[in-house]
Amino acid sequence: MSQLKNLTLFAVGTNLFSGSFLLPLYNLSSLKFVVLTLNNFHGDLRIDIGFVFPNLQAMVLGGNAFTAEIPASLSNISNLQVLDLARNAFTENIPFSIGNLHNLYRLHVFTNNLGSGTEDDLRFLTLSANCSFGEIPSFLGNLTQLLYLHLENNRFEGNIPISFGNFKNLQEIDLSCNNTLVL
Structure with missing residues (x-):
């Protein structure tokens, strides 16, 4: 070969x-x-x-x-x-x-x-431009140490998960360019 x-x-x-x-x-x-x-x-x-x-x-x-x-x-x-x-x-x-x-x-x-490592170690999560659709998965709120969460350019819709209130240290979240999201 x-x-x-x-x-x-x-x-x-x-x-x-x-x-x-x-x-x-x-x-x-x-x-x-x-x-x-x-x-x-x-x-x-x-x-x-x-x-x-x-x-x-x-x-x-x-x-x-x-x-x-x-x-x-x-x-x-x-x-x-x-x-x-x-x-x-x-x-x-x-x-x-x-x-x-x-x-x-x-x-x-x-x-x-x-x-x-564990999900507790995760600080940066980018799931942008994946053509994901439906509701934003609520389990993301379990990633409590996240500093940056990018979910832009998908087709998410519905309520932003209540579990997002668990983010203790989040500095940046980008949910732009999705379908209809409700705060």
Whole structure:
């Protein structure tokens, strides 16, 4: 595979492949899309993965058995738009540096073993421009240490949750450009 220097898409989703992350992929810096969903890949992602794939736009690794920490170096993939790490066994917290991915519009990290920290540690939460709709989830009010909450450019409507009264230290909240919200 290392001879495929112009390869931009590598998709092998929904197979029964297993083993550690495909080492030959690390020689393909031209890749823009990596789709490995619903296989049995396992092991750690290299901590330098963000430097290996500088052109990546989508990394879809959901439904495998990857472990250890989510590498902070992912934040170096400046064109990354989709990052799906859901349904794996990642540990620790999501690196704060992921917030530097300004082109990222889809992040899936559900069903992992994340959370060596707690929601009490969360200070910044931005869920802007996600096309979310309906009522604002009241559980957000349980994130009592939030300093900044950004929910703008969605389609939320209805009452602002009473639980938002639990924010002790909130300095900034942005609910602009939603549907009809009631105070």
